[in-house]
Amino acid sequence: MRAIGCGFALGVIALQRQAALPGRAAWIGLVLAIVLAAGWAVWALGVRAPAGDSWVRGQFRERRWRMASGWAAVWLAAGCAGFGYAAWRAELRLAQALPAAWQARDLYVTGYLSSLPSYGANGASFLFRVESWGTHEEAHDAATQLPQLIQLSWVAREAPLPPLVPGARWRFSVRLKRPHGNGNFGLRDTEATLLARGVRATGYVSDPARAVRLPIDASGIGVRIERARAALRARIDAVLGDAPHRGIVIAIATGAQDAVSDADWRLMRNTGTSHLVAISGLHLAFVAGLAGWAAGALWRRARWRGVEAPLVVPAQKVAVAGALLAAGIYAALAGFNVPVQRALWMLAVVALALFAGREVARSHVLAWALGLVLLRDPWAVTAAGFWLSFCAVGAILFAASGVPRLHRAAPQDLSADEVDPMRDRAEPSAEPIARDGWRRRLAAIAIPPGGWRGATRRIALRFGDSARVQWAVTLALAPLTAYWFGQIPLIGPFANALAIPWVSMLVTPLVVGSAALPAPIDAFALRAAHACLVGLAAALGALEGLPWAVLRLPQPGAWPLSCAAVGVVWWLAPRGWPLRWLAPFTWLPLLVPAPTGPPPGAFRLTALDIGQGTSVLVETARHRLLFDAGPGPESTQAGERIVVPYLQAYGIARLDALMISHDDSDHSGGAQAVLDAVDVEVFVAGILPAHPLWASTRAKGAQTVQCAAGQRWRWDGVDFEVLWPDPGALAGKPNAHCCVLRVTTAAGDARETQAGPVSALIAADIEAGTERTLIERDPARLRAQVLVVPHHGSRTSSTEPFLDSVWPLVAIFQVGYLNRFHHPHPGVYARYAARHIVLARSDADGAARVEAAPGALAVERFRDTQRRYWIDAPAQD
Structure with a gap:
């Protein structure tokens, strides 16, 4: 089973790395490979060893080769089956698509809320199961199915939100778009997350005043579960109100994490305790164990017509059944996330084995859980929780494989062979042990139950086992933590040694118990759970304050x-x-990662995909400059969601310069998030003196400089020059005094052909008037091979004389997908295309990365090199 489960998982993983789904020829090859590999495995593994003296060395070698080839064939067949199964599921899901002509237009949908709403500062978002689509004048392709599940947001503008209850049926006027996410190197793929949830369109309620609540609600087991989660959340909200750690209580009770505060997230991330927020396998195991113990204890005392209940059904089986039932209910409240699924399937496999009277190795249990999780959700491998959960359990089993199940008592009670640890041949914990060997093993090595020495030794051994497990989990998850989160919490083992028993033994029982207790008793349990969290947060805060608590690393390759x-x-x-x-x-x-910067004399320019806005990172050999920081909290929060994570993913904890071109929210809104996350040496900006960013930057200890033409500096052989605005007081609208930056490589060796300097021009939001002024002053200074297009391709900029002066080879448009400004303007875009310039659009291509060296220029677009089969090529207006 281990080979089948692991091979199946490898096949699923391989499919999720593909740029396109298999075609007809690939499907034929898959089927043939499965049949041939399965046939070879049956033949090779079915060969029996001959008896008697005929078993010679040559036959032994042949048998060993057949066994190895047979197991390799099992892996191959399982891998091909996993690849084909995931591809089949992907084809079914991708068959649902929103017609391109229906995007960003008012549509009417009728259906019901199928999930617990997620509330934010400006409204709520939820999954909506579409039952019918309103009539539309344009027919869609008959071969394409309309989406059945969409994700909607409802922004509370003039009126407060109405009650959003799972199962409630509504008729909405909505504006939708196909699933689309920002594509940036090293960051998570939002489109993969949407595909895994089955969401095939996203949008918002465009006319809340015309939203109609229909009289008959939807029904079904899924709706009832979501309603139970919503009711439980409402009870917690009513009791705890604005308590600081209310979000953690809601997360433990229902699995909904939208209410967890940023401060709590930061604290748990830096101490390695984030897994305690989600309903994890640890929580489920505790609930199942408590329920199983209670069920078994009650059954042992039950009698029916004078017959003791354990004589009818063994109490052990009743306990396992009770644990499985409680685990299933708790997993439903958690929304069946991957760690919960893993724990639930492992418990189910163990329960079935017990009911069937069979022993099963723990590694087989984990393999069964792996296969069942991927059968239900082949896209689980794209989530961090899948890798962290299965690798943690795998590490525990592997680390325990060389440790005896039971520990020895005093050495004088054992023979010399038993005292020598190198001679211990106890079976690994992942292998089944014969039942009749337990009594001999217990008699030989059990700890005497009496006496303070025995109790002390038992406690010490228990702590030793816990420390060994914690060490194995911490060590195994450190590389994955560095990959997914860009850091390794060095304080994690100590923080978890405190947090795990505290949450498992105090917080979780109180939260879970409150769900079964009537009012007002449940309020006491919830307040007690929150009080426990307050104490835990204080202890974790003290650990987080240690200077060596967190090791930050760039995302490893x-x-x-x-x-x-x-x-x-x-x-x-x-x-x-x-x-x-x-x-x-x-x-x-x-x-100790190798330096990732370009060589001296060269630079790397990365135009991030932040939606409608600008954020460009310029790197030299030892210096970093960020030009603009994208939108902030007033819009998409791209500065916090994208810019800061990108810097952290590449190990950039310090910026030599942060340049904010002007005071437009799509350029300056994310600056505060950047200042809070990384150290900034120099802050250069074209904003008014009264802007709060100046005071915030000075408070961080950074040097502040107003952006002005004529400013020049050199880093690592690369020249930087500010071309606009003029020195002095800023006047006019913000676009009139944008910072314009030109970056130029070293000149190169004159003896080499075409080894001249390469320049990039970052033009922010300048318009036609500024372009004319720059041309009149010195058109030669505008010459650049790379141009970050001014004003996102607006029709008020990119004039013909300006393009003739710059004459770029590469032009980068930073625009939002289906943005309301309709940037870039079709006429402007055609103007660039007519010059045969290499074009990169963030809405279609994702982030663009330019490697510039003397006489050399290379362009990489995210959706070209990192393409996956679920990425939809967006329509370009």
């Missing part, structure tokens, strides 16, 4: 991750594994 994975296996191997002292050295590529 495949090579450092592979080396670290080898080191994890090497470190956690059973005692006696050769050269274990070399394992730490395999972590050097992860902990």
